[in-house]
Amino acid sequence: MAILRGGQPLPLFGFFRRLLGGDRAFRQAIATVTGRTPSNARLYTLAFTHASAVRQTEQGKHLSNERLEFLGDAILGAVVAEYLFRKFPYEPEGFLTEIRSRIVNRESMNQMALKLGLDKLVQLDPAQNRAARSRSVNGNALEALVGAVYLDHGYTAARRFVLARLIRPFVDVKALTSTTTNFKSKLIEWAQRKGKALRYEHSGEQRPGGVMEFSVTVFIEDEAVASGMGLSKKQAEQTAAERALATLGM
Incomplete structure (x- = not known):
């Protein structure tokens, strides 16, 4: 009431x-x-x-x-x-x-x-x-x-x-x-054909349960092109490379 x-x-x-x-x-x-x-x-x-x-x-x-x-x-x-x-x-x-x-x-x-x-x-x-x-x-x-x-x-x-x-x-x-799963290799091949400098920057943070989650940013000629995340550095690199290729129209 x-x-x-x-x-x-x-x-x-x-x-x-x-x-x-x-x-x-x-x-x-x-x-x-x-x-x-x-x-x-x-x-x-x-x-x-x-x-x-x-x-x-x-x-x-x-x-x-x-x-x-x-x-x-x-x-x-x-x-x-x-x-x-x-x-x-x-x-x-x-x-x-x-x-x-x-x-x-x-x-x-x-x-x-x-x-x-x-x-x-x-x-x-x-x-x-x-x-x-x-x-x-x-x-x-x-x-x-x-x-x-x-x-x-x-x-x-x-x-x-x-x-x-x-x-x-x-x-x-x-x-x-x-689709091609080795996006990192594909991106390296593109950079070599174009004569572009390619590098990856890594960082990591801990998730619940002690699992590490990695973040990777792709740089082409010192310009950040794309980023990706994953539960391993390899997975994060592949995701970042895939997104970089999409940005490049590939």
């Missing part, structure tokens, strides 16, 4: 009513993205909470999406591995590993997250600049969302979400398997 003051609801009541409305809108947004209504909305709130938006608890842990990201990354990798294993029954392990890495690499996940509109749901410190967002924040949130679906509804639902809402709408597996 509403608490009244002079016949009007107290401001606090209005605040809780607005909060409830926001919760309903958030649940609807999650249902639209995942295809299932959340049972535990707090999991999804956590999935979209970047570490920069929360303070450390007394136990020394952050109430952020980092742990869910770690879990979701593992679930995502397992689902994609099984999908490729069944789709390509006669291809060797190296082929399957290469295609999986190209599907679940950081930039691919970031693009999927943006296409799903997850950037509208991510909560982070306003001081985080646009470059930081584009680099990893949204892709990390997508992996955390996979983890949240798994904990909320189980592996079968998480698998269905990955395949039906991520892989089939956004990943052209046929194109991935038919």
Whole structure:
């Protein structure tokens, strides 16, 4: 029952009513993205909470999406591995590993997250600049969302979400398997033909679970042309080279 003051609801009541409305809108947004209504909305709130938006608890842990990201990354990798294993029954392990890495690499996940509109749901410190967002924040949130679906509804639902809402709408597996995978060699050949100086600059940062994520920028004649990210220097170099070739119109 509403608490009244002079016949009007107290401001606090209005605040809780607005909060409830926001919760309903958030649940609807999650249902639209995942295809299932959340049972535990707090999991999804956590999935979209970047570490920069929360303070450390007394136990020394952050109430952020980092742990869910770690879990979701593992679930995502397992689902994609099984999908490729069944789709390509006669291809060797190296082929399957290469295609999986190209599907679940950081930039691919970031693009999927943006296409799903997850950037509208991510909560982070306003001081985080646009470059930081584009680099990893949204892709990390997508992996955390996979983890949240798994904990909320189980592996079968998480698998269905990955395949039906991520892989089939956004990943052209046929194109991935038919394009040249050694983009670095192709870029080196181009630079040699043109007489251009080519170099790569590397950096790395630690992800949840102690995994290193590498960032590589391609320079041609000391001009930054493209950047890429990956869980190994080789993968990051290949991604950066692929984007550099696209920039060069190749």
